[in-house]
Amino acid sequence: MIDDRIKLLRKAAQVSTEESSDKLWCVVAGNEELMNEIVYSVISSKKRVEILFREHIIIKESFGRKKFDFLMLWGDTDKIDELSYLCKESGGSYIKIAPYYIKKEPNLMLMVGPDNAVKKFVSNVEKVGNKFSILLDDETTGFIETDFNMATKLPKFIKKLFEPLFNMSDVILTTILISAKTSSDVEEIKKLSRSYKIFVIDFQEMDD
Template sequence: MIENKIKTLRKAAKVSTMQTSDKIWCVIAGNEEMINNIAYEAILDKERVKILCREHITSRESFVTKKFDFIMLYGDADKIRNLSLISKEDGGASLKIAPYYIGEEPNLMLAVGPEDHIKKFLGDLEKSTAKASFLLEDKTTGFIESDVYITRWLPKFARDIADPLFKMADVALSTVLISTEEEYIEKIKEIAKSNKIFVIRFNDILKEE
């Protein structure tokens, strides 16, 4: 069962901790162009913010391939907030993760994927024997790139008209942060894989930092 830990007092503690933290982590997801802009801004100010990882994700189902990127940052809280604001203005999803979570929650895991896939993932997780706590969530409001296989068999003149209509799909991405116990990590990874979403153990990134 997923135990929802976002209670009023915990929200207050999180906000207080976020406001007083000098450095925080941030995960931003969206289309490739937006993530390129965020990466560029981070590189220009590398003394204040560090790129921990970046991934390009391709999710294929039926005749549609959905493409999106995400990036994880760590650095000065004010700079991170500015980058988060830029991403939100461009329709991206942004999770700011305070040290509070790192110290208080065991085995943090980050999941990124199309919103319908994330909903299915959380539903399957709820029904499974794996125990996890839902901590943070955000979703995009912009477009992500997609390819539709069926247009490949259309005549060129028709493909030239149809392709631009399908290239940017109105598909929302969701990013969620959960915590779990060590014994459930592999099970959660299996559920994520079956739902075609990207999941990474937050602690593994911290070890590489």
């Protein structure tokens, strides 16, 4: 259902250019509280902007969890500008995607993940020889939520000792829009992204 809506929007935007477009896609990312604020602003915008989907991501690691939300929006350029400003002012990250990019770049992918994971991933993609370029990028200026993984089997007194440290952990979120050279590069990049626990939106899949 979500993919069908995005396909229709993408086809409608094929004739637009970056300069003339009056509608944009936008991905905003940050902690849950900020995303709730963005959702409220979207709903109160009287249908000037649509929420195409929302994802709540939990990345489980050995002794902790990193949690963040992101939204994919489509709508009026002026309202998108307003929402992206609100997002940035509140510590989130955003990327605005004009129909120009969708038309010009056939192998477009968007990725969201913790900053250190994204940078390691990009370095490894380049190392193994996949061809791509980063078109846009942004990172949160506030920190995403982290907590101690209570499922970890440790004595209670140790959990109580370490939990405040995990809750105060400084984790930055990075969002990047990349263009791969070929379809095979897209598939290889997607496979690698799973190892780094990075969320991927493949625009090729939305155009089938």
